[in-house]
Amino acid sequence: MSDFSIFRIAGSALQAQSVRLNTVASNLANADTVAGTPDAVYKARMPVFETELNAAAEQAGVRVSEIVQSTEEPTRIHRPGHPDADEQGYVYATNVNPVEEMVNMISASRSYQTSAEVLNTGKDLILKTLELGR
Amino acid sequence: MAAGLDKLYGIHAQSLALQQQRLQHVAANIANADTPNYRAKDIDFQTALAQAAGASDSPALQRTNDRHLNIAGIATAAPAGVATERDSTQPSQDGNTVELHREQAAFADAALRYRASLQFAQGRLTTLMSAIRGE
Numbered sequence: 001m002s003d004f005s006i007f008r009i010a011g012s013a014l015q016a017q018s019v020r021l022n023t024v025a026s027n028l029a030n031a032d033t034v035a036g037t038p039d040a041v042y043k044a045r046m047p048v049f050e051t052e053l054n055a056a057a058e059q060a061g062v063r064v065s066e067i068v069q070s071t072e073e074p075t076r077i078h079r080p081g082h083p084d085a086d087e088q089g090y091v092y093a094t095n096v097n098p099v100e101e102m103v104n105m106i107s108a109s110r111s112y113q114t115s116a117e118v119l120n121t122g123k124d125l126i127l128k129t130l131e132l133g134r
Numbered sequence: 135m136a137a138g139l140d141k142l143y144g145i146h147a148q149s150l151a152l153q154q155q156r157l158q159h160v161a162a163n164i165a166n167a168d169t170p171n172y173r174a175k176d177i178d179f180q181t182a183l184a185q186a187a188g189a190s191d192s193p194a195l196q197r198t199n200d201r202h203l204n205i206a207g208i209a210t211a212a213p214a215g216v217a218t219e220r221d222s223t224q225p226s227q228d229g230n231t232v233e234l235h236r237e238q239a240a241f242a243d244a245a246l247r248y249r250a251s252l253q254f255a256q257g258r259l260t261t262l263m264s265a266i267r268g269e
Binding site for chain 2: 060
C-alpha cells in the first residue's frame with residue numbers, strides 16, 4: 001500500500017453513487033409535481049457515469065460527467081379546476097417513474113455499500129502494514 | 135549485512151506490492167460497476183510474480199571500472215503486473231463487463247493474500263529480532 005490510490009478510487013465511487021442517490025431523491029420528491037406547460041414541468045434527472053482516467057495510474061475511478069434530463073413526454077391530465085391549468089383545462093404531470101427510481105435507488109445504495117467496504121478493507125490493510133515490525 | 139536485510143522479506147515484499155496492485159484494479163472495477171462501456175481489468179498474479187522473482191535473479195551489471203556504481207545491493211524496482219481485460223460471462227446491454235460478485239470474491243482473495251504475505255514478512259522479522267536478542 002505504497003500510494004493511497006485505493007482511497008481515491010473507492011472515494012470517487014462513493015461520490016458518484018451519492019450524486020446518483022441525490023438525483024433519485026430529487027426525482028422522488030418531485031414525483032407528483034404538475035405544471036401549466038410541458039416545458040415548465042419537472043423532468044426526471046439522471047447522472048451519466050464516466051471512467052475517470054488517471055494518466056499516472058492504470059486504475060481508474062469514476063465520476064459523474066453530466067446530469068441529463070429525461071426526454072420522455074410529460075403526461076397531460078385534464079384538471080380544469082387546477083390553478084395552473086391551461087385554456088383547455090389541462091395540466092402536465094412530471095415524467096418521473098417512481099418504480100424506476102426505487103430500482104435505481106437500490107442499485108445505487110448496493111454499489112455505495114460495496115465501495116465503502118472496499119475502502120474499509122484497504123484502510124485495515126494499510127494499518128496492518130504500518131504495524132509491521134512492532 | 136545490508137544486502138542480507140534486502141533479502142530478509144524474500145518474495146513476500148514483491149508479493150505485497152503485487153497484491154496491492156491487484157487490490158487497486160479490483161477496487162477500480164467495483165467503482166466502475168455502473169459505468170457504461172467500462173471493461174473490467176485484472177492482473178495475472180502468477181505471471182507477474184514469476185516475472186518479479188526472475189527479475190531479482192538476473193545477472194548483475196558488470197563493473198569494468200572502480201568508479202562504476204555498484205548496484206548489486208540496491209533493491210530492484212517494485213514489480214509491475216500487466217493488466218489484462220477480463221471478459222464477462224453474462225454480457226450486459228451497456229458494454230460494461232464488471233460482475234460485482236466476481237469482483238467482491240477477487241477483492242476478498244487479494245486482501246487475504248495480502249494479509250498472508252504480511253504475516254510471513256512479520257514472521258521473518260520476528261525471527262531476525264530474536265536472533266539479534268539471542269533469546
